[in-house]
Amino acid sequence: MRREWRSAGSARTLAALALAAAIACFPASAATEEAKRGEAPKEISSGSVTVRLHDVLLLDQDGRKVRFPGDVIGGRVVVIDTFFTTCGLVCPILGAIFSDLQEQLGDRLDREVRLISITVDPLTDIPPRLKNYAAQWEARPGWLFLTGEKKTVDRVLEGIGMYSPDFADHPPAFLVGDGKTGEWTRFYGFATPEQLMEKVTELTGKRAAGGKSS
């Protein structure tokens, strides 16, 4: 089922690969429709932010103790979102966005880039529940689902500016950052996979450039 999921981006890539021609694919038609309605394309607010990555122990979907940020982020580029497994409204959309990113990242996932989903309801979201949730999204290694002691998870969320006292009211937001350089950007609202991917590419690109010059 999930394999049928096609984002604008991957549909575009596929089309380009297969035909190397202009195919009437999704983003084009969507854009056309929006243009027809005479509406401005939607804006998503993003900006660079300062985050505090508290050094704590969390649990991943396999129940393994992992050190945040050491084991979890390390020196990688990461995209972080928050969710809870019993959420019906916002989280499935966030999940779909990460699922799409996972597809776009291909074998760069885990090696270079990680997707990190942190639960905002650690009391309910115990590792086996996360494992089941991860399986629903066909998450591959490199897409981590994290939980832990409530106090610890709250501290992590606070540090990255994604804590809500009422977890059911957590706003949709993403953080894209580089574990090495400490450069972080927050996307507030539903960013598209393309917007997130663009940031990821920018960060990994900078590294490549930096690597050459040094």
Add this chain to the structure above:
Amino acid sequence: MRDSFPRRALCGILLAGVLVAGASGAGLGEREKKGKKIYMEGTGRKKITAFLPGAGIRAPGAGFPCVNCHLAGGSGQLEGGVRSADIAWDTLTKEYSGKRPSGRAHPAYTEESLRTAVTEGLDAAGNELNAAHPRYEMAREDLDDLIAYMKVMDSESVPGVTDAAVRVGFLYPAKGPLEEGAREVRTLLSGYAAEANARGGFYNRRLELVEIPFDPSVEGAALAAARTAVESEGVLCFLANIGIPTDGAAAAYLSRERVPVFVPLLSAPEGGYGADRYTFHVLAGIKDQARVMVDFLSESLNGPANRLGILYAKDASGEKGAEGAREQAEKRGLRVAAELSYVPGVFDALDAVRRMGGDRVDAVLYFGGPSEALAFARGASGEKGNTPFLAPATMVGDALRAAPPGFLRRVYLAAPLAPPDEGTREMADLQRIREKYSVGDRHRSFQLLAYAGAVLLEEGLRRSGKGVTREKLVGAIGNVWKLQTGVTPPLTYNANRRTGAPGAAIVRVDPGTGRLVTVAEWREPQ
């Protein structure tokens, strides 16, 4: 891709015609049933796709069914700063010129404008819906089914609930070894219902017990009884079903139909995460009992028992026990020094004694049947040593009473149902019902559990309020914390927990009097 949609929709219009069936009393018509499936599961006659404008992604409709956000009945909710609208038909079609709760102003919806909302994400005034609202691509037929259902969903009748009564099913074997216990429970439950009704019932509804017997020697009879209760008798939920194995077809059917079941007797599976969401147990499964046994060993014997032996039958219960013992041993810093499993019925007692007897281990944890336990006891009785032998009482039963006295001194049993405090109001109530309705008293554990189930159901009905539904009932019980039933340890349930009192007491048999003596009070594993 999307360009092709209007053409498909047009075909749909031609094909679907004007087939919109009205709601036929209590039940849903074919059309509404199909619409309900779309609403609940996101699947229709044809493929349904959800386009998520916020993310620019297309996904199968099954990932984004209406009910996720708008909830059953269409009431809507607030989550993640997004308010999903109340989409009950009455609300949608209300004439109102001001701003709606969505912050937008629009005229009343018509069927046509509702179709546009679902497929194009525009409200009745042409305003864009929230970016979190998917735009659905679906066949016109499916869309019509969905709208047919939306028209009736807020007045859809709840199974087993009328203005006058709440109907609760009770499945029981009318023959076989469980017959007598079932008769006692049936008499107790009907007495309980009579008493509850004399007190005024629940929200002015009578509690009606729908008793469905089945013949346990006939294959499929339990499933047929469950079907009858759900499909013909119309029950809200079940209470204290007897002889319905957790892994059987009847239990699977009830789970699939999302019918709540309270305290099924003689089935204590592992009730942690992964357990059936709709079934509520009271007593610990073998795994949790094993964990309490290890906790007891690590604290209560002379010094920590460093070398554990695990002896278990190769069946579901035996393996669960061994798993729980291993996990807890690791947690408590104990070492599993010997492990031996056997196929039930094929047990070499002497070999087992050779490996676990004497002082080769500091304690034996046993998870198997009664006859093998007794064989081990006889085999080990000639040996010196005082190695404790621990087993769940629910697995070995009374068998070890026949063990040689020298061995019996070493036996500790885990008992998931601690002897109740006779002084509680509920115990007095139970005793009164027992006498008043001539319940009998041969199956006290059954009675205690059935009564605890009734207390739990009563709590659920009160918490769910007048508008009780199956989901509300399950949600309400899923938040019960330390409910005092007076006849069992306090019950607690949550999203990951479907066993209310997953603990055990440790008891032993006094070799002199033959009575059970509690050596460690009932507690949950740490």
